[in-house]
Amino acid sequence: MVDYNKIVSRRVAEVPPSGIRKFFDLASEMEDAISLGVGEPDFVTPWNIREAAIYSIERGHTHYTSNHGVIELREYIAEYMDYRFGLTYSPGQIMVTVGASEAIDLALRAIVEPGDEVLVPEPCYVSYMPKVMFNGGVPVPIRMSDDEEFKFTVDNVKPLINERTKAIIVAFPNNPTGAIMTESELKPVAELLEGTDIIAVSDEIYSELTYQGKHASIASLDGMWERTIVINGFSKAFAMTGWRLGYVCAPTELLDTMLKIHQFTMLCAPVMSQAAALEALRSGFENNFADVEKMRREYNRRRRVIVDGFREMGLSCFEPMGAFYAFPCLDSTGMGAERFCEGLLRSQKVACVPSTAFGTSNSFMRCSYATSLDNINEALRRIKCYLQEI
């Protein structure tokens, strides 16, 4: 009899299972459930992008590409980073990865050693803490609150910095809160890192979905370019989640270290996904990213409807200015988020994800508005019913 407990890596075994899984299992059994629990756009990848991938396959492009990623694509990414966010990277400082997820993993693997502390925002995307733990690092949560609109402040970051701190994960626009940080808000936090060897790992996957001003990358602040690893991708901006295409931009020494790992693990991102991404940027530049803008406008409308809807039914909800999530507070119901969400799902067949999936708080739920207006209106109606029920 094999005792797998003795075999499985302890580091991995210690990572708690995903809180999302439970709701996924419950919700998938229900017919007619309205899901506000999705973390991907409801838009399908624009046809011209799909067509470019199909054409690339038809022409027989089925081999490995350079580990770095196709040079033409990296050149476009460099142009895009400059045009959209004012960041300068040469194609040699850019690497194409299998989703932004791989990029985050590489960034951490490149710099985190056993025992190193990594500051991780809380609540946050489910992967950050596990990724830190898989590398033997120690995740240190930065507890953010809705009083501060779920942003970093000097007060919630400074006390956590010590000589063991190796990195800080910066994730704005944020999943699950929808919070953003402006340039002036990032500045005091960036100043905390001055003179240290702490690296900012900046996950900017939702950068195109900002509803107040332009997205500000922490890398664009004074003194930050040399200590930031910028991660982005095509999943949310171009509705390409299933294609697994992301990229990382960093100073050469850091990029080369990540490249080394990538060479020996993934080798390269899928060639047809790279062809698709190339078309996404090429056509984007041609029409000034009209498709992305159209999608952003549509999300903005739904954002206003869902936030207004929650406030109207008496749930306090801070105004999310990015991504496609609303994060209403459930304290006024007297129920913990997990109980509320489970009850809501069973009674009204609306799936939302409780904040316990994203951290220790049990007071909020994440409601995605990446779904049709009809679904949003119906879901709001049902949530209101549920509030009257309890």
Added chain:
Amino acid sequence: MTKELSKEILEILRQDCRVDAEQIAVMIDADPAEVAEEIKRLERDRVIVKYNAVVNMEKFDKDMVQALIEVRVTPQREQGFDALAKRIYRFTEVRSVYLVSGSYDLMVLVEGLDMRQVALFVAEKLSVIDGVLSTATSFVLRKYKEDGVIILDDEKDDRLVVTA
């Protein structure tokens, strides 16, 4: 109300005209009374001409048919094409009439209970109009997309129900 916001109202109503003024106001971050007033103004000016559902009649009644008829005419003295277009669009069978560039003058969309009815309409009512030189009829066999919406395949949401 700015032209930008007006344009957004039209965009939203074109997508789904059931959205009421109050919800539109939330979506575009404007005053509900102003939005309602602007919609009324657009209706008065006939920028918004009508609200109707895009119906896939083929699914409902397999015999119903539509035809696109290209019509060549001699333009009337002092009235150009307008008088003839009016004589044609007065018929209830006629859903649309356009003046177009190219080898034909008017493009007419006709709907009937079956092919025979449409063919008879063209032969007995349309071709006989004074000024109509010739017609060329094409029957619509299958509709893939109508008025901005794909109607052929049922594009379902097949995303995993809950994801991170």
